[in-house]
Amino acid sequence: MRYRVGERVRVAARAHEGHHRTPGYLKGKTGTIERAHASFPNPETRAYGGDGLPEQPLYLVGFVQRDVWYGYQGRASDRIYADVFEHWLEEAQ
Amino acid sequence: MLGYDRQMERAVHDRGGWPVDAAIDRSEHELADWELLTDALVGALNREGVMNVDELRRGIESMPPDEYERASYYERWLYSLETVLTEKGMLEPGELDRRLGG
Amino acid sequence: MSEHDHDHPPITDGDEPAAAARVRALEELLVAKGTVRREDVRQMIDWLVSRSPADGARLVARAWIDPEFKERLLGDARAAALELGLEPGPSPVVMAVENTPAVHHMVVCTLCSCYPRALLGPPPDWYKSLSYRSRAVSDPRGVLSEFGVELNDNVELRVLDSTADIRYLVIPIRPAGTQEMNEEQLAALVTRDAMIGLAQPVATTPAPVH
Numbered sequence: 001m002r003y004r005v006g007e008r009v010r011v012a013a014r015a016h017e018g019h020h021r022t023p024g025y026l027k028g029k030t031g032t033i034e035r036a037h038a039s040f041p042n043p044e045t046r047a048y049g050g051d052g053l054p055e056q057p058l059y060l061v062g063f064v065q066r067d068v069w070y071g072y073q074g075r076a077s078d079r080i081y082a083d084v085f086e087h088w089l090e091e092a093q
Numbered sequence: 094m095l096g097y098d099r100q101m102e103r104a105v106h107d108r109g110g111w112p113v114d115a116a117i118d119r120s121e122h123e124l125a126d127w128e129l130l131t132d133a134l135v136g137a138l139n140r141e142g143v144m145n146v147d148e149l150r151r152g153i154e155s156m157p158p159d160e161y162e163r164a165s166y167y168e169r170w171l172y173s174l175e176t177v178l179t180e181k182g183m184l185e186p187g188e189l190d191r192r193l194g195g
Numbered sequence: 196m197s198e199h200d201h202d203h204p205p206i207t208d209g210d211e212p213a214a215a216a217r218v219r220a221l222e223e224l225l226v227a228k229g230t231v232r233r234e235d236v237r238q239m240i241d242w243l244v245s246r247s248p249a250d251g252a253r254l255v256a257r258a259w260i261d262p263e264f265k266e267r268l269l270g271d272a273r274a275a276a277l278e279l280g281l282e283p284g285p286s287p288v289v290m291a292v293e294n295t296p297a298v299h300h301m302v303v304c305t306l307c308s309c310y311p312r313a314l315l316g317p318p319p320d321w322y323k324s325l326s327y328r329s330r331a332v333s334d335p336r337g338v339l340s341e342f343g344v345e346l347n348d349n350v351e352l353r354v355l356d357s358t359a360d361i362r363y364l365v366i367p368i369r370p371a372g373t374q375e376m377n378e379e380q381l382a383a384l385v386t387r388d389a390m391i392g393l394a395q396p397v398a399t400t401p402a403p404v405h
Binding site for chain 3: 106107108109110111112113115116117118119120121122124125126127129130131132133134136137138140141143150153162165166167168171174175178183184188189192193
Protein backbone atom coordinates (compact mmCIF):
# COMPACT_ATOMS: atom_id res chain seq x y z
CA MET A 1 0.00 0.00 0.00
CA ARG A 2 1.42 3.29 -1.13
CA TYR A 3 0.09 5.74 1.48
CA ARG A 4 0.50 5.78 5.23
CA VAL A 5 -1.85 6.89 7.97
CA GLY A 6 -1.48 10.61 8.50
CA GLU A 7 -0.27 11.32 4.98
CA ARG A 8 -1.87 14.18 3.05
CA VAL A 9 -3.45 13.10 -0.22
CA ARG A 10 -5.47 14.73 -2.94
CA VAL A 11 -8.39 13.08 -4.70
CA ALA A 12 -7.86 13.16 -8.44
CA ALA A 13 -10.02 15.77 -10.16
CA ARG A 14 -10.69 13.68 -13.20
CA ALA A 15 -13.85 12.88 -15.06
CA HIS A 16 -14.45 9.17 -15.43
CA GLU A 17 -16.82 7.70 -17.95
CA GLY A 18 -18.64 4.84 -16.40
CA HIS A 19 -19.01 3.32 -12.98
CA HIS A 20 -16.68 4.48 -10.24
CA ARG A 21 -17.04 5.02 -6.52
CA THR A 22 -15.27 8.34 -5.99
CA PRO A 23 -17.95 10.93 -5.23
CA GLY A 24 -17.88 14.17 -7.19
CA TYR A 25 -17.88 16.36 -4.10
CA LEU A 26 -14.45 14.99 -3.11
CA LYS A 27 -12.73 15.20 -6.48
CA GLY A 28 -9.88 17.66 -6.31
CA LYS A 29 -10.09 17.86 -2.52
CA THR A 30 -7.17 17.27 -0.17
CA GLY A 31 -7.46 15.14 2.94
CA THR A 32 -5.54 12.86 5.26
CA ILE A 33 -5.19 9.09 5.26
CA GLU A 34 -7.12 7.93 8.31
CA ARG A 35 -6.83 4.22 7.76
CA ALA A 36 -5.39 1.79 5.26
CA HIS A 37 -8.01 -0.88 4.63
CA ALA A 38 -7.20 -4.07 2.76
CA SER A 39 -7.29 -4.32 -1.02
CA PHE A 40 -10.58 -5.06 -2.78
CA PRO A 41 -11.67 -5.99 -6.29
CA ASN A 42 -11.90 -2.94 -8.53
CA PRO A 43 -15.58 -2.02 -8.94
CA GLU A 44 -14.80 -0.08 -12.11
CA THR A 45 -14.09 -3.28 -14.01
CA ARG A 46 -16.36 -5.60 -12.06
CA ALA A 47 -19.25 -3.37 -13.06
CA TYR A 48 -18.77 -4.47 -16.67
CA GLY A 49 -18.38 -8.18 -16.11
CA GLY A 50 -14.69 -8.16 -15.29
CA ASP A 51 -13.23 -9.95 -12.28
CA GLY A 52 -12.01 -6.73 -10.67
CA LEU A 53 -8.46 -8.03 -10.46
CA PRO A 54 -5.91 -7.02 -9.49
CA GLU A 55 -7.44 -5.89 -6.22
CA GLN A 56 -6.90 -2.24 -5.43
CA PRO A 57 -5.79 -0.77 -2.10
CA LEU A 58 -8.57 1.09 -0.32
CA TYR A 59 -8.15 3.91 2.20
CA LEU A 60 -10.39 5.73 4.61
CA VAL A 61 -9.58 9.37 3.87
CA GLY A 62 -10.67 12.22 6.14
CA PHE A 63 -11.39 15.77 5.03
CA VAL A 64 -12.10 18.99 6.89
CA GLN A 65 -15.68 19.89 6.00
CA ARG A 66 -14.76 23.54 5.53
CA ASP A 67 -12.22 22.46 2.91
CA VAL A 68 -14.91 20.55 1.03
CA TRP A 69 -17.88 22.92 1.07
CA TYR A 70 -17.82 26.63 0.40
CA GLY A 71 -20.07 28.19 3.05
CA TYR A 72 -20.16 25.06 5.24
CA GLN A 73 -22.50 25.62 8.20
CA GLY A 74 -20.83 23.72 10.99
CA ARG A 75 -17.79 23.63 13.20
CA ALA A 76 -14.19 23.95 12.12
CA SER A 77 -13.55 20.52 13.63
CA ASP A 78 -16.24 18.76 11.56
CA ARG A 79 -14.92 16.07 9.26
CA ILE A 80 -16.11 13.99 6.32
CA TYR A 81 -14.65 10.56 5.57
CA ALA A 82 -14.92 8.36 2.53
CA ASP A 83 -13.34 5.14 1.33
CA VAL A 84 -11.23 5.96 -1.70
CA PHE A 85 -9.23 3.59 -3.90
CA GLU A 86 -5.51 4.19 -4.24
CA HIS A 87 -5.69 4.86 -7.96
CA TRP A 88 -7.86 7.90 -7.22
CA LEU A 89 -5.30 9.42 -4.83
CA GLU A 90 -2.20 11.54 -5.40
CA GLU A 91 0.35 12.91 -2.98
CA ALA A 92 -0.78 16.34 -1.89
CA GLN A 93 1.58 19.20 -2.63
CA MET B 94 -26.56 27.57 -0.92
CA LEU B 95 -23.45 25.48 -0.55
CA GLY B 96 -20.99 25.62 -3.34
CA TYR B 97 -19.67 22.50 -4.88
CA ASP B 98 -17.43 22.08 -7.83
CA ARG B 99 -19.74 22.70 -10.75
CA GLN B 100 -16.96 21.99 -13.22
CA MET B 101 -16.95 18.36 -12.21
CA GLU B 102 -19.81 16.82 -14.12
CA ARG B 103 -21.94 14.67 -11.92
CA ALA B 104 -23.88 11.59 -12.84
CA VAL B 105 -27.42 11.55 -11.49
CA HIS B 106 -26.68 9.03 -8.74
CA ASP B 107 -23.77 11.08 -7.35
CA ARG B 108 -25.84 13.04 -4.83
CA GLY B 109 -23.46 14.31 -2.16
CA GLY B 110 -24.06 18.03 -1.76
CA TRP B 111 -26.73 18.18 -4.49
CA PRO B 112 -28.99 21.19 -3.78
CA VAL B 113 -32.05 20.22 -1.75
CA ASP B 114 -34.70 22.57 -0.39
CA ALA B 115 -37.05 20.26 1.45
CA ALA B 116 -36.68 18.65 4.86
CA ILE B 117 -36.01 14.94 4.85
CA ASP B 118 -39.18 12.86 4.68
CA ARG B 119 -38.87 10.49 7.61
CA SER B 120 -41.91 8.37 6.84
CA GLU B 121 -41.18 4.69 6.37
CA HIS B 122 -42.90 1.78 4.70
CA GLU B 123 -42.66 -1.96 5.13
CA LEU B 124 -41.11 -3.58 2.11
CA ALA B 125 -43.81 -4.90 -0.21
CA ASP B 126 -43.61 -8.52 -1.36
CA TRP B 127 -42.47 -7.47 -4.82
CA GLU B 128 -39.69 -5.35 -3.32
CA LEU B 129 -38.45 -8.25 -1.23
CA LEU B 130 -38.62 -10.41 -4.31
CA THR B 131 -36.54 -7.91 -6.31
CA ASP B 132 -33.95 -7.74 -3.55
CA ALA B 133 -33.85 -11.52 -3.22
CA LEU B 134 -33.57 -12.04 -6.97
CA VAL B 135 -30.53 -9.79 -7.08
CA GLY B 136 -29.05 -11.65 -4.12
CA ALA B 137 -29.68 -15.06 -5.66
CA LEU B 138 -28.21 -13.99 -9.01
CA ASN B 139 -25.19 -12.63 -7.16
CA ARG B 140 -24.72 -15.88 -5.30
CA GLU B 141 -24.97 -17.78 -8.58
CA GLY B 142 -22.25 -15.59 -10.06
CA VAL B 143 -24.62 -14.31 -12.73
CA MET B 144 -24.64 -10.63 -11.77
CA ASN B 145 -22.59 -8.84 -9.13
CA VAL B 146 -23.35 -5.79 -7.00
CA ASP B 147 -21.13 -3.52 -9.09
CA GLU B 148 -23.12 -4.47 -12.18
CA LEU B 149 -26.33 -3.78 -10.26
CA ARG B 150 -25.09 -0.31 -9.34
CA ARG B 151 -23.82 0.39 -12.84
CA GLY B 152 -27.17 -0.61 -14.27
CA ILE B 153 -28.97 1.72 -11.87
CA GLU B 154 -26.61 4.55 -12.77
CA SER B 155 -27.35 4.03 -16.45
CA MET B 156 -30.97 5.10 -16.02
CA PRO B 157 -31.93 8.30 -17.83
CA PRO B 158 -31.65 10.98 -15.12
CA ASP B 159 -35.33 11.92 -15.03
CA GLU B 160 -36.33 8.26 -14.75
CA TYR B 161 -33.79 7.73 -11.97
CA GLU B 162 -35.25 10.60 -9.97
CA ARG B 163 -38.88 9.52 -10.56
CA ALA B 164 -38.37 5.83 -9.82
CA SER B 165 -38.75 4.24 -6.43
CA TYR B 166 -35.77 2.45 -4.93
CA TYR B 167 -36.66 -1.05 -6.10
CA GLU B 168 -37.91 0.16 -9.46
CA ARG B 169 -34.31 1.21 -10.00
CA TRP B 170 -33.11 -2.25 -9.06
CA LEU B 171 -35.57 -3.81 -11.48
CA TYR B 172 -34.42 -1.50 -14.28
CA SER B 173 -30.86 -2.57 -13.62
CA LEU B 174 -31.76 -6.26 -13.55
CA GLU B 175 -33.46 -6.04 -16.93
CA THR B 176 -30.69 -3.95 -18.44
CA VAL B 177 -27.80 -6.07 -17.28
CA LEU B 178 -29.46 -9.45 -17.85
CA THR B 179 -30.41 -8.42 -21.38
CA GLU B 180 -26.86 -7.26 -21.98
CA LYS B 181 -25.61 -10.67 -20.82
CA GLY B 182 -27.98 -12.42 -23.19
CA MET B 183 -29.96 -13.96 -20.33
CA LEU B 184 -33.03 -12.07 -21.42
CA GLU B 185 -34.03 -11.46 -24.99
CA PRO B 186 -34.86 -7.84 -25.71
CA GLY B 187 -38.59 -7.44 -25.25
CA GLU B 188 -38.98 -10.96 -23.85
CA LEU B 189 -40.30 -9.77 -20.52
CA ASP B 190 -42.80 -7.45 -22.17
CA ARG B 191 -44.06 -10.26 -24.35
CA ARG B 192 -44.47 -12.50 -21.31
CA LEU B 193 -46.50 -9.79 -19.65
CA GLY B 194 -48.70 -9.63 -22.72
CA GLY B 195 -47.41 -6.29 -23.80
CA MET C 196 -32.71 19.89 -11.97
CA SER C 197 -35.77 18.66 -10.15
CA GLU C 198 -35.43 17.95 -6.46
CA HIS C 199 -37.08 15.21 -4.49
CA ASP C 200 -36.95 14.86 -0.75
CA HIS C 201 -37.99 11.22 -0.86
CA ASP C 202 -37.89 8.42 -3.34
CA HIS C 203 -41.25 8.44 -5.04
CA PRO C 204 -43.67 5.69 -4.12
CA PRO C 205 -43.88 3.35 -7.09
CA ILE C 206 -46.24 4.38 -9.86
CA THR C 207 -49.33 2.38 -9.02
CA ASP C 208 -52.18 0.86 -10.94
CA GLY C 209 -54.50 -0.48 -8.29
CA ASP C 210 -52.76 -1.78 -5.21
CA GLU C 211 -49.45 -2.59 -6.77
CA PRO C 212 -47.12 -0.79 -9.12
CA ALA C 213 -46.39 -2.11 -12.59
CA ALA C 214 -43.00 -3.18 -11.26
CA ALA C 215 -44.65 -5.83 -9.07
CA ALA C 216 -46.06 -7.86 -11.95
CA ARG C 217 -42.89 -7.23 -13.89
CA VAL C 218 -40.52 -8.63 -11.30
CA ARG C 219 -42.74 -11.68 -10.73
CA ALA C 220 -42.73 -12.36 -14.45
CA LEU C 221 -38.97 -11.86 -14.47
CA GLU C 222 -38.49 -14.39 -11.71
CA GLU C 223 -40.68 -16.93 -13.53
CA LEU C 224 -38.74 -16.39 -16.71
CA LEU C 225 -35.36 -16.77 -15.04
CA VAL C 226 -36.44 -19.87 -13.16
CA ALA C 227 -37.83 -21.39 -16.36
CA LYS C 228 -34.51 -20.71 -18.07
CA GLY C 229 -32.58 -22.25 -15.19
CA THR C 230 -30.72 -19.00 -14.56
CA VAL C 231 -31.76 -19.07 -10.94
CA ARG C 232 -33.59 -21.53 -8.72
CA ARG C 233 -36.82 -20.62 -6.99
CA GLU C 234 -35.64 -22.16 -3.73
CA ASP C 235 -32.56 -19.93 -3.77
CA VAL C 236 -34.75 -16.87 -4.20
CA ARG C 237 -36.99 -18.05 -1.35
CA GLN C 238 -33.97 -18.63 0.85
CA MET C 239 -32.78 -15.11 0.11
CA ILE C 240 -36.20 -13.72 1.09
CA ASP C 241 -36.07 -15.69 4.31
CA TRP C 242 -32.65 -14.28 5.09
CA LEU C 243 -33.73 -10.73 4.31
CA VAL C 244 -36.78 -10.88 6.60
CA SER C 245 -34.70 -12.42 9.35
CA ARG C 246 -32.48 -9.31 9.54
CA SER C 247 -33.25 -6.66 12.16
CA PRO C 248 -31.49 -4.05 14.29
CA ALA C 249 -31.62 -6.45 17.26
CA ASP C 250 -28.33 -8.02 16.19
CA GLY C 251 -26.55 -4.68 16.03
CA ALA C 252 -28.08 -3.72 19.37
CA ARG C 253 -26.62 -6.85 20.97
CA LEU C 254 -23.16 -5.87 19.79
CA VAL C 255 -23.57 -2.40 21.23
CA ALA C 256 -24.93 -3.61 24.56
CA ARG C 257 -22.07 -6.07 24.99
CA ALA C 258 -19.58 -3.33 24.11
CA TRP C 259 -21.12 -1.06 26.73
CA ILE C 260 -20.76 -3.70 29.42
CA ASP C 261 -17.44 -5.23 28.44
CA PRO C 262 -14.62 -2.82 27.49
CA GLU C 263 -12.42 -5.62 26.16
CA PHE C 264 -15.23 -6.79 23.88
CA LYS C 265 -15.60 -3.22 22.73
CA GLU C 266 -11.95 -3.14 21.69
CA ARG C 267 -12.42 -6.40 19.80
CA LEU C 268 -15.53 -4.96 18.15
CA LEU C 269 -13.64 -1.85 17.08
CA GLY C 270 -10.78 -3.97 15.79
CA ASP C 271 -12.80 -6.58 13.88
CA ALA C 272 -16.57 -6.25 13.92
CA ARG C 273 -17.09 -9.46 11.98
CA ALA C 274 -15.14 -11.56 14.48
CA ALA C 275 -16.94 -9.84 17.36
CA ALA C 276 -20.32 -10.61 15.80
CA LEU C 277 -19.37 -14.25 15.35
CA GLU C 278 -18.34 -14.32 19.03
CA LEU C 279 -21.95 -13.51 19.94
CA GLY C 280 -23.31 -16.09 17.54
CA LEU C 281 -24.49 -13.47 15.05
CA GLU C 282 -24.27 -13.65 11.27
CA PRO C 283 -22.42 -10.66 9.89
CA GLY C 284 -22.19 -12.25 6.45
CA PRO C 285 -18.91 -12.85 4.62
CA SER C 286 -19.07 -9.54 2.81
CA PRO C 287 -19.13 -6.69 2.81
CA VAL C 288 -16.74 -5.77 5.63
CA VAL C 289 -18.36 -4.15 8.66
CA MET C 290 -16.44 -1.67 10.79
CA ALA C 291 -17.66 -0.32 14.11
CA VAL C 292 -16.96 3.28 15.07
CA GLU C 293 -17.42 4.66 18.55
CA ASN C 294 -19.24 7.80 19.59
CA THR C 295 -17.75 9.55 22.62
CA PRO C 296 -18.41 12.85 24.37
CA ALA C 297 -15.79 14.31 22.00
CA VAL C 298 -16.71 12.62 18.70
CA HIS C 299 -20.04 11.87 17.00
CA HIS C 300 -20.24 9.67 13.90
CA MET C 301 -22.97 9.67 11.28
CA VAL C 302 -23.22 7.31 8.29
CA VAL C 303 -24.51 7.78 4.73
CA CYS C 304 -24.06 6.32 1.26
CA THR C 305 -24.26 9.26 -1.13
CA LEU C 306 -23.87 7.10 -4.24
CA CYS C 307 -26.56 4.52 -3.51
CA SER C 308 -27.67 3.01 -0.17
CA CYS C 309 -24.83 0.92 1.28
CA TYR C 310 -25.77 -0.13 4.78
CA PRO C 311 -24.82 -2.91 7.27
CA ARG C 312 -27.96 -4.93 6.51
CA ALA C 313 -26.81 -8.18 8.06
CA LEU C 314 -26.67 -6.50 11.46
CA LEU C 315 -29.34 -3.81 11.15
CA GLY C 316 -31.93 -5.16 8.74
CA PRO C 317 -33.13 -3.13 5.76
CA PRO C 318 -32.31 0.59 5.72
CA PRO C 319 -35.12 3.07 6.32
CA ASP C 320 -36.55 4.90 3.32
CA TRP C 321 -35.04 8.19 4.42
CA TYR C 322 -31.53 6.71 4.42
CA LYS C 323 -32.00 5.81 0.76
CA SER C 324 -33.60 9.14 -0.13
CA LEU C 325 -32.03 11.64 -2.48
CA SER C 326 -32.28 14.37 0.13
CA TYR C 327 -30.47 12.44 2.87
CA ARG C 328 -27.79 11.33 0.47
CA SER C 329 -27.28 14.95 -0.48
CA ARG C 330 -27.48 16.74 2.86
CA ALA C 331 -25.87 14.23 5.21
CA VAL C 332 -22.48 15.21 3.81
CA SER C 333 -22.94 18.92 3.21
CA ASP C 334 -25.28 19.85 6.09
CA PRO C 335 -24.92 17.09 8.70
CA ARG C 336 -25.69 19.32 11.68
CA GLY C 337 -28.86 20.49 9.95
CA VAL C 338 -29.86 16.87 9.36
CA LEU C 339 -29.07 15.91 12.94
CA SER C 340 -31.21 18.81 14.13
CA GLU C 341 -34.14 17.54 12.08
CA PHE C 342 -33.69 14.18 13.75
CA GLY C 343 -33.67 15.81 17.17
CA VAL C 344 -29.95 15.42 17.83
CA GLU C 345 -28.22 18.54 19.03
CA LEU C 346 -24.49 18.24 19.50
CA ASN C 347 -22.47 20.47 21.77
CA ASP C 348 -20.16 22.92 20.05
CA ASN C 349 -17.07 21.06 21.16
CA VAL C 350 -18.16 17.73 19.64
CA GLU C 351 -16.28 16.76 16.49
CA LEU C 352 -18.81 15.55 13.94
CA ARG C 353 -17.56 12.84 11.58
CA VAL C 354 -19.67 11.89 8.60
CA LEU C 355 -18.76 8.57 6.98
CA ASP C 356 -19.70 8.14 3.32
CA SER C 357 -19.81 4.39 2.60
CA THR C 358 -18.38 4.57 -0.89
CA ALA C 359 -16.75 1.17 -1.17
CA ASP C 360 -16.70 -2.28 0.46
CA ILE C 361 -16.82 -1.18 4.10
CA ARG C 362 -20.10 -0.77 6.01
CA TYR C 363 -20.07 1.34 9.13
CA LEU C 364 -21.88 0.62 12.39
CA VAL C 365 -22.02 3.35 15.03
CA ILE C 366 -21.60 2.45 18.69
CA PRO C 367 -23.63 5.18 20.39
CA ILE C 368 -22.84 6.53 23.85
CA ARG C 369 -24.28 4.53 26.72
CA PRO C 370 -26.89 6.75 28.32
CA ALA C 371 -26.62 7.94 31.89
CA GLY C 372 -28.78 6.22 34.50
CA THR C 373 -28.27 2.71 33.15
CA GLN C 374 -25.81 1.34 35.68
CA GLU C 375 -28.34 -1.16 37.06
CA MET C 376 -29.41 -2.49 33.67
CA ASN C 377 -28.44 -5.88 32.37
CA GLU C 378 -27.28 -6.54 28.83
CA GLU C 379 -30.75 -7.36 27.54
CA GLN C 380 -32.21 -4.17 28.98
CA LEU C 381 -29.37 -2.15 27.51
CA ALA C 382 -29.85 -3.71 24.07
CA ALA C 383 -33.50 -2.64 24.14
CA LEU C 384 -32.36 0.99 24.39
CA VAL C 385 -30.28 0.83 21.23
CA THR C 386 -32.30 1.91 18.21
CA ARG C 387 -31.52 1.43 14.54
CA ASP C 388 -31.21 5.17 14.09
CA ALA C 389 -28.66 5.35 16.91
CA MET C 390 -26.49 2.82 15.09
CA ILE C 391 -26.55 5.05 11.98
CA GLY C 392 -25.69 8.07 14.12
CA LEU C 393 -29.05 9.80 13.82
CA ALA C 394 -30.22 9.25 17.39
CA GLN C 395 -28.78 8.99 20.90
CA PRO C 396 -30.05 6.26 23.22
CA VAL C 397 -31.74 7.40 26.41
CA ALA C 398 -32.57 5.52 29.59
CA THR C 399 -36.35 5.55 29.25
CA THR C 400 -38.85 2.75 28.87
CA PRO C 401 -37.48 1.02 25.79
CA ALA C 402 -39.41 1.64 22.58
CA PRO C 403 -39.63 -1.09 19.93
CA VAL C 404 -36.29 -1.28 18.18
CA HIS C 405 -36.83 0.48 14.85
